Amino acid sequence: xxxxxxxxxxxxxxxxxxxxxxxxxxxxxxxxxxxxxxxxxxxxxxxxxxxxxxxxxxxxxxxxxxxxxxxxxxxxxxxxxxxxxxxxxxxxxxxxxxxxxxxxxxxxxxxxxxxxxxxxxxxxxxxxxxxxxxxxxxxxxxxxxxxxxxxxxxxxxxxxxxxxxxxxxxxxxxxxxxxxxxxxxxxxxxxxxxxxxxxxxxxxxxxxxxxxxxxxxxxxxxxxxxxxxxxxxxxxxxxxxxxxxxxxxxxxxxxxxxxxxxxxxxxxxxxxxxxxxxxxxxxxxxxxxxxxxx
Amino acid sequence: xxxxxxxxxxxxxxxxxxxxxxxxxxxxxxxxxxxxxxxxxxxxxxxxxxxxxxxxxxxxxxxxxxxxxxxxxxxxxxxxxxxxxxxxxxxxxxxxxxxxxxxxxxxxxxxxxxxxxxxxxxxxxxxxxxxxxxxxxxxxxxxxxxxxxxxxxxxxxxxxxxxxxxxxxxxxxxxxxxxxxxxxxxxxxxxxxxxxxxxxxxxxxxxxxxxxxxxxxxxxxxxxxxxxxxxxxxxxxxxxxxxxxxxxxxxxxxxxxxxxxxxxxxxxxxxxxxxxxxxxxxxxxxxxxxxxxxxxxxxxxxxxxxxxxxxxxxxxxxxxxxxxxxxxxxxxxxxxxxxxxxxxxxxxxxxxxxxxxxxxxxxxxxxxxxxxxxxxxxxxxxxxxxxxxxxxx
Numbered sequence: 001x002x003x004x005x006x007x008x009x010x011x012x013x014x015x016x017x018x019x020x021x022x023x024x025x026x027x028x029x030x031x032x033x034x035x036x037x038x039x040x041x042x043x044x045x046x047x048x049x050x051x052x053x054x055x056x057x058x059x060x061x062x063x064x065x066x067x068x069x070x071x072x073x074x075x076x077x078x079x080x081x082x083x084x085x086x087x088x089x090x091x092x093x094x095x096x097x098x099x100x101x102x103x104x105x106x107x108x109x110x111x112x113x114x115x116x117x118x119x120x121x122x123x124x125x126x127x128x129x130x131x132x133x134x135x136x137x138x139x140x141x142x143x144x145x146x147x148x149x150x151x152x153x154x155x156x157x158x159x160x161x162x163x164x165x166x167x168x169x170x171x172x173x174x175x176x177x178x179x180x181x182x183x184x185x186x187x188x189x190x191x192x193x194x195x196x197x198x199x200x201x202x203x204x205x206x207x208x209x210x211x212x213x214x215x216x217x218x219x220x221x222x223x224x225x226x227x228x229x230x231x232x233x234x235x236x237x238x239x240x241x242x243x244x245x246x247x248x249x250x251x252x253x254x255x256x257x258x259x260x261x262x263x264x265x266x267x268x269x270x271x272x273x274x275x276x277x278x279x280x281x282x283x284x285x286x287x288x289x290x291x292x293x294x
Numbered sequence: 295x296x297x298x299x300x301x302x303x304x305x306x307x308x309x310x311x312x313x314x315x316x317x318x319x320x321x322x323x324x325x326x327x328x329x330x331x332x333x334x335x336x337x338x339x340x341x342x343x344x345x346x347x348x349x350x351x352x353x354x355x356x357x358x359x360x361x362x363x364x365x366x367x368x369x370x371x372x373x374x375x376x377x378x379x380x381x382x383x384x385x386x387x388x389x390x391x392x393x394x395x396x397x398x399x400x401x402x403x404x405x406x407x408x409x410x411x412x413x414x415x416x417x418x419x420x421x422x423x424x425x426x427x428x429x430x431x432x433x434x435x436x437x438x439x440x441x442x443x444x445x446x447x448x449x450x451x452x453x454x455x456x457x458x459x460x461x462x463x464x465x466x467x468x469x470x471x472x473x474x475x476x477x478x479x480x481x482x483x484x485x486x487x488x489x490x491x492x493x494x495x496x497x498x499x500x501x502x503x504x505x506x507x508x509x510x511x512x513x514x515x516x517x518x519x520x521x522x523x524x525x526x527x528x529x530x531x532x533x534x535x536x537x538x539x540x541x542x543x544x545x546x547x548x549x550x551x552x553x554x555x556x557x558x559x560x561x562x563x564x565x566x567x568x569x570x571x572x573x574x575x576x577x578x579x580x581x582x583x584x585x586x587x588x589x590x591x592x593x594x595x596x597x598x599x600x601x602x603x604x605x606x607x608x609x610x611x612x613x614x615x616x617x618x619x620x621x622x623x624x625x626x627x628x629x630x631x632x633x634x635x636x637x638x639x640x641x642x643x644x645x646x647x648x649x650x651x652x653x654x655x656x657x658x659x660x661x662x663x664x665x666x667x668x669x670x671x672x673x674x675x676x677x678x679x680x681x682x683x684x685x686x687x
Contacts, residue, residue: 035466086652095385096651098469099607102600103647110640226477226596229470264485268478275457275471282461 005136007255013144013213015251016151020206021228022235022243023158024079024199030237031175031195033094034087036079037101039228040221041108042200045078046071046207047216048116051123060126064208068150071204078108079200083193091192105221112218120217129212147209154205158198159240171195227254230274236284246285250274332536335614339528342615346521356510360585363517365625366524367582368602369618373527374574375606376617381535382567383547384464388472389575389602391479392447394594396576398483399446401496401583402430403439404507408500416498422488430489436503443580444573451572452565459561459568464550473596480595495590502584520581524618527574532614534570543567575602601628604643607650610659620657 021043028034049071050064057063082104090097129146132139162168173181174191182188210220227250235246250270257266278284350362371393378384405415411434414426432438458471484493491497505512534540546553546560553560583589592598602621609620624646632639654660 029466033466035470086648089652093655095383095465095469096655098385098387098466099603099651100648103644103651105644106640106647107644110637110644114637222596226470226474230474233467233470262485264478264481267481271471271474271478274474275454278461278463278467278471279457282463 003259005138007259008252009135009138009140010144011252011255012248013147013251014255015248016148017206017209017224018228018231018251019151019244019247020154020202020209021224022231022247023155023240024201024203025228026232026235026237026240026243027171027195027199029232030239031171032087032091032192034091035094035098035101035229036082036087036196036199037098037225038082038104038108038221039101039200039203040223040225041105041112042075042078042203042221043207043210043224044108044112044216044218044221045075046204047123047211047220048112048207049074049204050208050211051116051121051216054123060124061128064126064129064212067208067211068205071208072201073204075204075207076197076201079203080193080197082200083196087196088189088192105225109218109221116216116218118218120215120220122215123211125212143212146212150205150209154202155240155244158202161198162240167191167194227270230270232284234274234277234284236281236287239286242284242286335532336529338615339525339532342528342618343525346524347518350521351514351518356513359517360513361625361629362622363520363585364582365622366517366520367578367585368605368625369524369621370520370527370578370581371575371602372578372606372609372617372621373524373531374571374578375602376609376611376613377531377534377543377574378564378567378571379603379606380611380613380617381540381543381547382564384564384568385466385469385603386472386568386571386599387469387596387603388474388476388479388599389571390476390594390596390599391472392451392572392575393579393582393598393602394479394483394589394591395447395450395579396443397579397583397589397593398490398496399433399439399442399576400580401499401589402433403436404499404502404584405496406430406434407502407504408498415496417491417494417496418488421492427489443576447572447576448569451569455565455568456561459564462561473599476594476596476599480591483591483594491590493591495588495593496583497588497590499584499587507584507587516581516585520585523577523581527577528614528618530570535614539563539566601643604646604650606657607655608646608657610657613657613659616657616659 021039024042025036025039028036050067053067053070054060054063057066082101086100086104087097090100125143129142132141133145134140160168162171170181170186170191171194173184173186174188174195178188181191206224207220210224214220231243231246231250234250235242235244253273254266254270257269261269346362346366351359354362371389375386375389378386406413409415414424415430418424418426433442454471454475458468463471483490483495486492487494499507501507502512502516505515507513507516534543542553542558542563546558546563550560553563579589579594582593586593601624605621605624606617607620608624609618610616627642628639631642635642650657
């Protein structure tokens, strides 16, 4: 029983982090065609935000609650800065944004190394996160459960924003038909900026969860960015449900493969499975149907 | 996602527009003389050949020449990237994989040469129980190794390209998948220390096809081979660019659906470019291993693949010489700057990406036509006046 439940539970927790990392990617890609390779560094920024908050507020229980909005804001503002300074000039060249943001990612990584040291720092989880609960005899760490709760809460909040706020309606309108939305008075430029802010902020929240599990590290973004992109590719863009399902599946499948083979082999196999999956659904799991040829 | 045409990309194909007579009156901008138009690039390659093959070996120190040999190995891979990315519009972010296939194949052969007949590479006894995996065995043979350096990347890139391109997965998806492949490949290498040397990679070679790698004369010869291969690859892509295939490739990049409606299969056209690029990367890797004396996961991972792209972007992705020169320049810059500012190098690298792609998407090569505009010669005035020269906003 253990061999089956353990990877499932840890995989679900990994999937939750991947979801937080991938939501921002999927949002900005679906809406603007922009690939943000620096999104992994926003995870890192979130993790460091949790670390710094803990240095300021020593009580671990309070600091984590403060860290979540702080990380959201810091990562979000970094995303906004990236959009305003670089990406807004490149909407006509979406593939090139990929390269530019690679450069941004390199700079941010080196910046983190210079500011906080190359080594990475531990972040102490609060006492209520240190225990574990027993699931079918497996002692499941509270931290993983916390990650999942954090991801689900963010997802619900994001969904509510997209569905019920006027601003969310503007985002969805822009995703579906940018020109028409503009004709109806939606400022797509502002919508783009705020989408970038939201997406990057969500990555920051994911960073807090990572900090609770493995501490901070200047290069932690690179660990998550590629799986997160595979999630976007497999899930399809423009809709949240594809990203959610793909994140969960990629997380769990990778966990099982890691259990059966090894961590590195699991990466190779996950990649191969995504390529095979694209044979069946080249557009990903769900996609907004359009009449465009591309 | 639609392919967005950048001004530079749109302007680029004019530079080496076909000179075959098609029965239609040649547009005005052919005026500078078809001979120069056709063979001008070949003259430029010739000049580069003189610099690399005559000037450099006679004036550079052995150390500098060895470094230049490394940059040449990158340049070979970069020429392929220019073909796939510059002309084909496929952002290949995982060329390190193919670079690594060639590099590791060559390094395995050299390790086996060093181990002697029936010998086992030293690291296998160091980390493992001294037994050699069966798939190492064929690499004892030199001819097989050379065959594998071409065939291995061709097969891998064909299978991957077929699976991805035939399903019309393109643009960013394609780029991400190639990068994911590079990440998976390097992680796999690091994890298999007993079979591939793991993080340390393969190093401490003694001979290269019977030649002592420490012999200064032989080092020079090795450099000459690498530099010669750069020239060969340039001539190959020059011929490809002026062929019908080259035209189709650019057309596919700019308007894939139109090409499909004209009855071609864009996937096949792109697949050829992808496979050729992979083989070139592999040849580059095969030259890199003996020249650098090491091939390790850090030479082939995602970061290394991206460094290759940086050179291509800097030089000019769609130009003929740009990718090779850019790769050499970035290689040189990396050695020069990382010696002086070891930690700040990453900032330079990041800034290079941001500024080149943001402000100079056509690379340095795109400055040339702009210069010509500023000091218009007769032919350049014609070019500007020609309606074809209109650059879409």
